[in-house]
Amino acid sequence: MSKHAMVSRVEDERVLVLERVFEAPRDLVFKMFKEAEHLKHWWGPKGWELPVCHVDFRPGGVWHYCMKCVDQNQGDFYGMESWGKAIYSDIVEPEKIVYTDYFSDAEGNANDTLPSTEVTLTFIELDGRTKLVNRAIYASAENLKTVMDMGMLEGITDTWDRLEDRLNELK
Numbered sequence: 001m002s003k004h005a006m007v008s009r010v011e012d013e014r015v016l017v018l019e020r021v022f023e024a025p026r027d028l029v030f031k032m033f034k035e036a037e038h039l040k041h042w043w044g045p046k047g048w049e050l051p052v053c054h055v056d057f058r059p060g061g062v063w064h065y066c067m068k069c070v071d072q073n074q075g076d077f078y079g080m081e082s083w084g085k086a087i088y089s090d091i092v093e094p095e096k097i098v099y100t101d102y103f104s105d106a107e108g109n110a111n112d113t114l115p116s117t118e119v120t121l122t123f124i125e126l127d128g129r130t131k132l133v134n135r136a137i138y139a140s141a142e143n144l145k146t147v148m149d150m151g152m153l154e155g156i157t158d159t160w161d162r163l164e165d166r167l168n169e170l171k
Contacts, residue, residue: 003164006157013141016148018134020160024167026123029130030094032163033121039065042162045155047071048082052106061088063099064108085110086119097121101136115143132160 004021011017022029032038036053043050044067052066063086069077085104091097101117102110110116117136124131134156138144 003161006160008153010144014138014144016134016136016138016144018136018156020132021126022130022132022164022167024130024171025128026125026130027094028167028170029132029163030097030123032166033097034093038166042166043067043159044162045158046162047074047077057088057091059088059091062086062108063088064104066106095123115139115146117147 004023006018006020008016008018032042034055034057036055039055040050040053043053043065047069048067049070050065051068052064054065055061055063057063065084067082067084069080072078083104083106085102085108086099087102088097088099098118098120101119103114103116104110115138117138119137120133120135122133122135124133138147
């Protein structure tokens with residue numbers, strides 16, 4: 001099964017739109033974002049694991065997680081932990097998930113020095129396949145540039161490759 005490439009574009013200088021088609025039914029792709037048991041298997045770049053993943057999947061609920069680098073080949077990143085937190089604002093199963101994404105600490109306190117992001121995930125049914133659209137709104141063009149410079153596109157490409165592998169295991 002060939003992998004579908006991720007397509008990315010920037011709108012209005014501060015909105016990043018990512019799209020990719022997955023060879024899996026929409027209900028299954030949606031479930032990957034909903035359940036901690038699934039997220040633990042694919043969220044984050046290659047070589048990173050999710051030792052902590054708490055999901056309260058409802059509007060107003062919080063998803064709090066820790067990504068940890070377990071790949072010694074990643075040099076300085078090895079052993080590093082990165083905490084994140086999402087607060088869900090709107091959920092329409094199996095079509096849409098809207099949340100605000102924050103960098104946080106282990107206690108779940110948002111890190112105000114790093115930009116938060118308004119994210120809308122849309123799951124589009126395509127004859128048994130699913131088109132996933134990730135629309136992320138940043139506070140400013142500078143904030144978007146900051147995360148792009150941090151290698152975010154590569155990170156998301158990796159993450160979605162892992163999502164595809166996970167879907168293939170479950171189909």
